[in-house]
Amino acid sequence: MRESSAVSERNRYSENRRRSDKAASYDVKYEQEFHKRVSDRREKRLLESILATAGSHERMLDVPCGAGRLSGVLSRFADKVVEMDYSFPMLELCRQNAVDYVPQMANGNVLHLPFCDVAFDIVASIRVSHHLPKREDRLNHVRELCRVSSRHVLVTIFDEDSFKNRLRKFRTALWLKKKPKKTLSIGELRSLGDECGFDVAGSWSLSRMFSGHSFVLLRRRAA
């Protein structure tokens, strides 16, 4: 495969985050920008309360971990955490930022997880679905998460039915220079979960008015 087509397949966003400067800017952006600080605090509280409903687990996969922004919360709910990202600089920042737990690090693509089936008890995949340009990849991403989890999958999506997305669609239709968001719907996750042997245990919007991001918790059905 030619390098340029390989890049478009993996997508420009993923490639960008592999650069040290871009990784470093992500590491501090949630501290530097006011609205990001507010949404970060809210997101961590929400994440904590969702994980509390799912309970503690032995083996957790956090993919993509980024610079470890959420690792402090995630690691409180598992004995062992594998931090995985496509970007080596992000992994290095995540390792440096790890406090109170010892992460195992892995490099790879969310679309082809380098783990065997049911290798983890819980898999968290926060804020990457909406960076995958193709809908088919967004669906395959969730299939991969389900494949490697024996109990829970916690994934965020940019919700097709959210107020933010409806507004975005309206502005896109009016040619207000807004590109459509890369969405999925809770209904799609329900069907996908069904196909993989999971039920949707709950879904939570980060903010009904101000964010299109939703957390969706999938739980594997008893055999």
Ligand SMILES: C[S@@+](CC[C@H](N)C(=O)[O-])C[C@H]1O[C@@H](n2cnc3c(N)ncnc32)[C@H](O)[C@@H]1O
């Ligand atoms: C917005 S950050 C989210 C990181 C973390 N979950 C958080 O919420 O802070 C997205 C991360 O996804 C990683 N990434 C992008 N595409 C990826 C892919 N195809 N496979 C694995 N990681 C990917 C980037 O390197 C980046 O660290």
